[in-house]
Amino acid sequence: MWTTVLVSGIALGSFYTLVALGFALIFGVTHTFNLAYGELLVLAGYVAYWLWKTYGISLLFTFPAAIVVTLAVCLILQRLFSRLREPMEMNSLVVSFGLAILLQNGMLFLFSGDYRMIRVPFLNEGFRFHGLYLSYGQFTLLALSLLVIALTYLLMRHTYLGKGLRATIQDKESAALAGINVSGMGILAFAIGAILIGLAGPLFGCIHYLYPTAGLQATLIAITITIFAGVGRIRSLILGGWILGLAESCAVVVLGASWRELVSALMLITLLALRPYGILGKEEQ
Amino acid sequence: MIKGQPTSEPVQKPPIGQFALLPGLAMLLVLPLVAGGSDYILQVFTHALLLATLALAWNILAVSGSISLGHAAFFGVGAYTSGLLSLELGVSSWLTIPTAGLSAVAIAVLMWLFCHRLRGAYFALATLAFVEIPRVITDNWDGLTRGSRGLVGLPGLPGLRLGAHHFDISASPTGSYYFVLGYGLLLLAMVTLIFRSNLGLALQAIREEETAASTLGIQVQKYRLMALLLSALFSGITGACYAHLVRYIEPGMVYGIHFSAIPLIFAICGGRFTIIGPALAALVLYPLDQFLFHPLLPAGHEFLYGAVIILTILFLPSGFWGQLRKGHLVSIKTGSIE
Amino acid sequence: MSLLRLEALSKKFGEHWALKGIEFALEEGEIVGLVGPNGAGKTTLFNLITGRYKPSSGKIWFEGKDITSCRPHEIRHFGISRTFQSSRPFAKMSVLENVVVGRIFRGEFHLFPHPTDIKTALQLLELVGLAHKPGAVAGELTLSEQRRLDLARALATEPRLLLLDEVVAGFSPLAVKQAADLVQRVRERGVTLFIVDHFLRLSLRVSDRLLALDHGEKIAEGKPQEVMRNREVIRAYLGVRHDDEEQSAEGMEHGGQAF
Numbered sequence: 100m101w102t103t104v105l106v107s108g109i110a111l112g113s114f115y116t117l118v119a120l121g122f123a124l125i126f127g128v129t130h131t132f133n134l135a136y137g138e139l140l141v142l143a144g145y146v147a148y149w150l151w152k153t154y155g156i157s158l159l160f161t162f163p164a165a166i167v168v169t170l171a172v173c174l175i176l177q178r179l180f181s182r183l184r185e186p187m188e189m190n191s192l193v194v195s196f197g198l199a200i201l202l203q204n205g206m207l208f209l210f211s212g213d214y215r216m217i218r219v220p221f222l223n224e225g226f227r228f229h230g231l232y233l234s235y236g237q238f239t240l241l242a243l244s245l246l247v248i249a250l251t252y253l254l255m256r257h258t259y260l261g262k263g264l265r266a267t268i269q270d271k272e273s274a275a276l277a278g279i280n281v282s283g284m285g286i287l288a289f290a291i292g293a294i295l296i297g298l299a300g301p302l303f304g305c306i307h308y309l310y311p312t313a314g315l316q317a318t319l320i321a322i323t324i325t326i327f328a329g330v331g332r333i334r335s336l337i338l339g340g341w342i343l344g345l346a347e348s349c350a351v352v353v354l355g356a357s358w359r360e361l362v363s364a365l366m367l368i369t370l371l372a373l374r375p376y377g378i379l380g381k382e383e384q
Numbered sequence: 385m386i387k388g389q390p391t392s393e394p395v396q397k398p399p400i401g402q403f404a405l406l407p408g409l410a411m412l413l414v415l416p417l418v419a420g421g422s423d424y425i426l427q428v429f430t431h432a433l434l435l436a437t438l439a440l441a442w443n444i445l446a447v448s449g450s451i452s453l454g455h456a457a458f459f460g461v462g463a464y465t466s467g468l469l470s471l472e473l474g475v476s477s478w479l480t481i482p483t484a485g486l487s488a489v490a491i492a493v494l495m496w497l498f499c500h501r502l503r504g505a506y507f508a509l510a511t512l513a514f515v516e517i518p519r520v521i522t523d524n525w526d527g528l529t530r531g532s533r534g535l536v537g538l539p540g541l542p543g544l545r546l547g548a549h550h551f552d553i554s555a556s557p558t559g560s561y562y563f564v565l566g567y568g569l570l571l572l573a574m575v576t577l578i579f580r581s582n583l584g585l586a587l588q589a590i591r592e593e594e595t596a597a598s599t600l601g602i603q604v605q606k607y608r609l610m611a612l613l614l615s616a617l618f619s620g621i622t623g624a625c626y627a628h629l630v631r632y633i634e635p636g637m638v639y640g641i642h643f644s645a646i647p648l649i650f651a652i653c654g655g656r657f658t659i660i661g662p663a664l665a666a667l668v669l670y671p672l673d674q675f676l677f678h679p680l681l682p683a684g685h686e687f688l689y690g691a692v693i694i695l696t697i698l699f700l701p702s703g704f705w706g707q708l709r710k711g712h713l714v715s716i717k718t719g720s721i722e
Numbered sequence: 723m724s725l726l727r728l729e730a731l732s733k734k735f736g737e738h739w740a741l742k743g744i745e746f747a748l749e750e751g752e753i754v755g756l757v758g759p760n761g762a763g764k765t766t767l768f769n770l771i772t773g774r775y776k777p778s779s780g781k782i783w784f785e786g787k788d789i790t791s792c793r794p795h796e797i798r799h800f801g802i803s804r805t806f807q808s809s810r811p812f813a814k815m816s817v818l819e820n821v822v823v824g825r826i827f828r829g830e831f832h833l834f835p836h837p838t839d840i841k842t843a844l845q846l847l848e849l850v851g852l853a854h855k856p857g858a859v860a861g862e863l864t865l866s867e868q869r870r871l872d873l874a875r876a877l878a879t880e881p882r883l884l885l886l887d888e889v890v891a892g893f894s895p896l897a898v899k900q901a902a903d904l905v906q907r908v909r910e911r912g913v914t915l916f917i918v919d920h921f922l923r924l925s926l927r928v929s930d931r932l933l934a935l936d937h938g939e940k941i942a943e944g945k946p947q948e949v950m951r952n953r954e955v956i957r958a959y960l961g962v963r964h965d966d967e968e969q970s971a972e973g974m975e976h977g978g979q980a981f
Contacts, residue, residue: 179698188505189451189505193697197691197692197693197694199690200686200689201691204685204687205684212683315641357520357523364517364520365516371502371510372498375506582827582833585835589812592811595774597812598794599772599794599795599797599876600803600823600875600878601799601828603795
């Protein structure tokens with residue numbers, strides 16, 4: 100049984116890392132909190148669900164459509180954020196909270212409050228691997244998540260744009276002095292974040308019920324992992340995602356499925372209590 | 385009111401005086417007569433008043449600079465405490481409602497243990513996550529809380545016995561309306577006292593400049609805790625009133641993000657640096673939502689709140705009442721009143 | 723007995739000594755200037771005295787009592803107050819409220835400000851020249867008005883010792899002269915003053931003694947003219963690192979005539 104917990108925990112955790120990746124990137128570059136992050140994820144899921152259900156489009160081909168929608172919303176959000184005054188963290192939190200309410204109601208209007216899920220029969224089948232039962236769903240989740248994370252890693256490490264992003268994350272002012280277009284990097288971070296959400300959203304729709312207020316959990320998960328890992332360290336993000344995924348899997352087995360939602364909340368509160376100066380960890384001198 | 389020394393400069397006329405609100409208060413007082421037989425109008429305004437008290441209670445904490453995204457915790461615990469005490473033990477709601485306030489205070493102490501070192505956005509995030517603790521526990525502790533089935537058939541708001549007369553407040557919408565209005569006015573008086581007292585001055589000073597405040601002798605953490613506990617107390621009482629007003633509660637409802645978002649939206653939109661702004665926003669926005677947007681857009685009418693909060697932060701950071709009374713957010717009167 | 727005595731006071735941030743073995747004593751009724759180039763540790767010293775930072779080692783004595791590691795609000799009750807380098811008014815509160823806040827937290831509990839607290843606050847506004855706008859919103863004052871408000875607020879705590887951090891930075895020569903007069907009036911109220919003043923524009927006018935720091939260490943103390951002739955002090959000021967060029971240029975302009 101525990102190997103099942105391990106496998107599902109790692110698969111789930113890798114997916115959580117993918118979810119957190121976009122959040123961490125946007126926060127790292129622009130120092131804004133996006134509380135509508137989970138709503139964007141659910142929106143992308145809904146887009147995929149709608150295409151799959153009404154037009155019978157294969158899941159694989161729903162990703163581009165989902166990305167287009169999240170890109171549009173993210174770039175609007177970026178425009179909103181660029182008009183905010185200090186304190187950025189607080190104001191972005193409240194504005195994106197407003198956007199989350201807007202999106203929730205928009206989704207309620209478009210897709211109603213019913214619980215929806217993308218059911219791909221193939222994903223529920225499975226195979227045995229060294230006596231270990233893996234469903235294709237878990238396998239796909241794990242493989243796709245790790246693939247996207249690896250691509251993001253390569254982008255950040257080995258491309259010109261990635262270097263610009265990393266420099267901006269480390270020190271905005273020095274990056275600007277070095278000739279990096281910092282506000283351009285902000286837009287780029289939102290764009291990459293949107294692509295990551297657009298990829299994660301349809302997957303989310305396969306493993307979790309979609310309903311207009313389902314996003315809060317995903318937002319909490321993204322924030323928890325980001326605060327655990329800090330920004331700009333993909334390996335720590337993966338570790339954080341796995342710890343959270345495993346903890347949730349254990350909670351489901353030990354306490355029952357209804358306790359799962361408490362895990363990320365408790366982890367977030369504990370992390371904040373231990374690191375009161377937050378993600379960037381700068382104590383006022 | 386404390387009078388300052390006469391100053392040579394004439395007192396500046398405020399752009400809009402608090403007395404401009406008197407007609408509004410008069411209208412609230414006579415509303416049941418005006419609304420005639422329409423129970424619906426009365427119900428909407430009863431709810432608006434209740435949400436106004438939640439916004440006022442939320443703002444007691446916000447005065448100290450701490451924005452909470454977790455007041456549903458106090459609201460929900462208050463609702464469940466009062467609901468369970470009256471259902472299981474048959475205690476009069478005159479007793480269960482104050483007890484509900486105290487149980488919310490107890491939860492606030494727990495929240496304080498986790499959050500006392502946090503400021504700004506991190507405090508807000510921690511409170512957002514904190515709500516999950518009472519929600520999941522209530523949802524799962526079937527034996528005590530009846531879990532996700534919720535509490536059905538709660539008794540109404542308390543009755544009043546004056547000599548031989550017995551006013552059953554819950555029996556008529558008018559009775560409930562005046563009960564909530566009375567509580568609202570009481571809370572407004574409390575909040576005014578808090579704002580004008582040394583506690584209020586300390587909280588505002590902490591919000592503006594914590595370091596300077598501590599240098600002037602203010603025990604920052606002590607006052608922040610007091611603000612949180614007072615805010616929780618009244619949020620819990622409001623939650624209890626809600627339970628007896630609606631007579632049905634379940635975890636997803638009273639611990640939902642809705643009751644964390646609503647006070648934040650009303651307070652920021654009305655003006656969180658003012659005493660009455662949060663309540664005003666509730667009394668304007670909620671009826672607007674119910675009478676105009678709900679019929680137009682049955683699913684998704686609450687987009688109004690999302691739009692309002694974004695527009696306020698972008699264009700009116702001190703809220704609309706704060707903007708109208710710009711420069712007159714002060715607690716101590718300075719002009720020559722003699 | 724000295725009013726304030728620093729005993730081998732040190733503060734380390736990470737591996738960096740912000741202050742190292744400072745020995746100094748302030749006598750009652752004095753005005754002492756605390757001078758030194760950027761990064762000398764002047765503001766750190768103030769933060770240690772007012773309890774914002776805990777010292778890494780050493781002791782602080784005030785009127786013979788050990789106040790090392792007391793918390794800021796406790797320090798206030800001993801009779802020490804301060805202003806801040808960048809003035810920090812309570813921006814959304816009125817000018818009068820700012821000063822009243824300085825008055826009312828004296829340890830015993832009161833629910834409301836007492837009328838005499840408000841009267842005293844108005845008198846302090848008179849002293850610093852803000853009596854004409856008690857109802858103004860503090861955040862909308864000019865820089866010079868904010869500094870004066872800071873001073874009134876600090877005086878409202880009735881300090882025995884007042885620490886002033888760069889009160890005249892950015893002031894015109896006329897404004898510096900007015901500030902010097904104000905400081906003298908504060909001294910006449912029986913307040914001992916300790917003044918951080920990078921460019922010596924104020925301290926050369928009013929100080930009885932100077933304490934000079936460089937890289938966290940005491941390099942000189944004594945009468946202003948003696949300290950200004952001290953080789954180490956001259957080297958510290960002239961040998962300012964180039965990354966501070968803007969400020970050092972200004973320093974030469976205003977402080978230069980003193981050398």
